[in-house]
Amino acid sequence: xxxVPKDPFVSAxxxxxxxxxxxxLELDDDHMLSPANWIPAVDIAEKDDHFLIEADVPGVDPKxxxxxxxxxxxxxxxxxxxxxxxxKEGYSRVERSHGSFxxxxxxxxxxxxxxxxxxxxxxxLQIKVGKAKIAKPKxxxxxxx
Numbered sequence: 001x002x003x004v005p006k007d008p009f010v011s012a013x014x015x016x017x018x019x020x021x022x023x024x025l026e027l028d029d030d031h032m033l034s035p036a037n038w039i040p041a042v043d044i045a046e047k048d049d050h051f052l053i054e055a056d057v058p059g060v061d062p063k064x065x066x067x068x069x070x071x072x073x074x075x076x077x078x079x080x081x082x083x084x085x086x087x088k089e090g091y092s093r094v095e096r097s098h099g100s101f102x103x104x105x106x107x108x109x110x111x112x113x114x115x116x117x118x119x120x121x122x123x124x125l126q127i128k129v130g131k132a133k134i135a136k137p138k139x140x141x142x143x144x145x
Contacts, residue, residue, distance in 0.1 A: 037099030040125075044105070051111060051129040055103065058123035067118045067127060072111065074129065077102045110134060 040055045055076060057065065065078035079100045086093045107129060115130030 038101050040101055040103065042103060042105075049131055050115075051107060051131070053105065053125075053127040053129070055125040055127075056123065057101070057120070057125045059097070060120075060123070060125075062120040062125075065118075065120065065125060067116070067125075069107075069111075069113045069116050069129070072107055072109065074105045074107055074111075074116075074127065075103070076105075076125070076127070 040057050042056075043052075043054045045052045045054075053074065053076075057078060057080070059082045060078050060080040064080065065076070068075045077100065079098075081098045082096070084093075084095045110131045112130040112132040115132075116127065118125065118127045120126070
């Protein structure tokens with residue numbers, strides 16, 4: 001018989017994923033909680049035909065960013081790694097920063113999961129989520145006979 005370690009908190013709290021999202025924690029494959037190292041600032045705007053999400057992600061290579069949309073949730077995660085070297089007379093300094101981020105947003109039913117695009121420019125990630133075409137309510141008059 002194989003023994004499998006079990007996290008008592010996951011079974012004790014069936015809504016752990018919801019709580020983890022609220023506290024900006026990420027569940028890994030073993031259902032253990034791991035905090036995000038940093039949280040990028042995000043602006044969200046609703047336009048006539050799309051939603052616009054802009055996140056400040058300085059130092060993050062666009063290839064290290066993952067954007068996905070599933071069941072009305074837009075998830076953005078990524079990782080940054082940077083190194084800064086300074087060498088002057090008599091000393092040298094090397095500073096490194098490394099960290100992951102994780103953000104998840106609930107979008108309204110009008111968000112179209114088939115119409116999502118993302119681009120990165122000068123440290124700003126811009127995500128456009130199109131709005132689905134929905135029928136507008138039509139007023140029907142009742143004729144008197």
